[in-house]
Each structure stands twice: as structure tokens, then as C-alpha cells.
Amino acid sequence: GIQVEQSPPDLILQEGANSTLRCNFSDSVNNLQWFHQNPWGQLINLFYIPSGTKQNGRLSATTVATERYSLLYISSSQTTDSGVYFCAVTALGNNDYKLSFGAGTTVTVRA
Amino acid sequence: GAGVSQSPSNKVTEKGKDVELRCDPISGHTALYWYRQSLGQGLEFLIYFQGNSAPDKSGLPSDRFSAERTGGSVSTLTIQRTQQEDSAVYLCASSFQRTISYNEQFFGPGTRLTVL
Numbered sequence: 001g002i003q004v005e006q007s008p009p010d011l012i013l014q015e016g017a018n019s020t021l022r023c024n025f026s027d028s029v030n031n032l033q034w035f036h037q038n039p040w041g042q043l044i045n046l047f048y049i050p051s052g053t054k055q056n057g058r059l060s061a062t063t064v065a066t067e068r069y070s071l072l073y074i075s076s077s078q079t080t081d082s083g084v085y086f087c088a089v090t091a092l093g094n095n096d097y098k099l100s101f102g103a104g105t106t107v108t109v110r111a
Numbered sequence: 112g113a114g115v116s117q118s119p120s121n122k123v124t125e126k127g128k129d130v131e132l133r134c135d136p137i138s139g140h141t142a143l144y145w146y147r148q149s150l151g152q153g154l155e156f157l158i159y160f161q162g163n164s165a166p167d168k169s170g171l172p173s174d175r176f177s178a179e180r181t182g183g184s185v186s187t188l189t190i191q192r193t194q195q196e197d198s199a200v201y202l203c204a205s206s207f208q209r210t211i212s213y214n215e216q217f218f219g220p221g222t223r224l225t226v227l
Contacts, residue, residue, distance in 0.1 A: 086154065
């Protein structure tokens with residue numbers, strides 16, 4: 001099946017700093033989602049972005065499908081940005097509904 | 112509108128007992144998914160329902176696991192004769208009518224299952 005790799009595995013930021021999280025995938029995709037898992041375990045949808053660039057407040061994301069990667073940018077980080085960020089994809093093909101998740105990036109923002 | 116809801120939020124059971132986990136998808140969503148999040152395996156797909164089509168059960172880890180979806184809405188995941196390795200957070204997701212061009216999945220808060 002499709003492989004999803006996220007980097008870095010852990011990220012410690014000072015409040016106000018900017019950061020970039022990366023997601024590499026091993027095959028063509030028709031769906032790519034970024035999630036933030038909050039301390040209660042809820043997966044919050046950040047972006048649905050199989051290609052192109054989107055922005056939502058201090059967060060933005062870019063997916064370059066032809067090169068099989070996506071980037072999530074966090075600007076002016078706040079302590080509430082702490083948590084685990086997951087990238088998940090569905091592969092083109094018969095099973096194009098199963099989300100395959102990366103292992104996540106754990107972000108800690110310090111005041 | 113309301114999001115995906117799951118119950119119970121926490122379940123503690125003894126090894127060998129059966130458990131039922133419930134999922135209410137977002138109203139109007141025809142596709143429903145179950146995933147599992149465990150320390151050793153990360154987030155993994157379990158089962159997929161779409162309308163009246165036969166479900167894709169390919170992710171179920173053993174025949175002790177089963178799921179049904181009644182009336183195209185509520186779904187129940189049943190684990191029989193629970194084992195300690197079944198301890199995990201079980202997540203349900205739903206999406207609007209699946210098309211090739213759009214299939215954003217929305218997740219519920221999960222059920223944390225602990226098997227003693």
C-alpha cells in the first residue's frame with residue numbers, strides 16, 4: 001500500500017515562531033488531508049488539499065502532487081497550536097477511499 | 112450542524128467480554144468509515160460503508176471484529192471476546208457522497224477501549 005512519511009517527528013517551538021511540516025507519499029493520490037489532533041484525541045480537519053495551495057488564518061498548506069509531497073506551514077505559532085499533526089492520503093485506484101496516515105509530527109509550542 | 116458522534120467515549124472491559132461501539136455520522140453523509148488508533152500501529156483503516164454497497168471489511172484485524180450500518184446511517188462496531196491487544200481508540204469518520212474529485216472525511220471524538 002501507499003507509504004506516508006512525515007517529518008520531523010517532533011518539533012519544539014517558541015511562541016511566535018514559524019515552522020514547516022512535511023509529508024511525503026509514495027504513490028499518486030486523489031485525496032490529501034491535514035489534521036490536528038487535540039489533547040482530547042479529536043482529529044480536527046485543517047486542510048483538504050490533494051493539490052495546490054490553501055490558507056486558513058495562520059496556517060497554510062501546499063501540495064505538489066507530481067513530486068509527491070505536501071507542506072504545512074504554521075506562522076506566528078501559539079501554545080494552542082500544540083498537538084500532533086497528521087497527514088493522510090488516499091491512493092488513486094480501486095480503494096481510493098481508505099485514508100493512510102503518516103506517523104504524525106508532535107508540535108510543542110512554549111510560551 | 113452536528114459533527115460525527117460516537118458512544119461511549121470510554122469503555123473499560125474485561126478480557127473475553129463482547130463490546131459494541133456506536134457511531135452517528137454527519138447527517139447527509141453516505142460514506143462511513145471506522146479507523147483504529149493504537150500506540151504500536153498508529154492510525155489504521157478498519158471498514159468502509161457506502162450507501163447500499165457491500166462494505167469493505169478488508170481492514171478488520173480478525174473475525175472477532177464485525178460492523179453493521181443500519182438504515183444507511185448509524186453504525187455499530189462489535190468486538191467479540193476482547194483481547195488486550197484490542198485496546199485502542201476507535202475512530203469513526205463520515206464523508207459526503209464519494210466522488211473521485213472530492214472525498215473529505217470528518218472524524219468523531221473516538222471511543223477509548225481498554226481491555227483489562
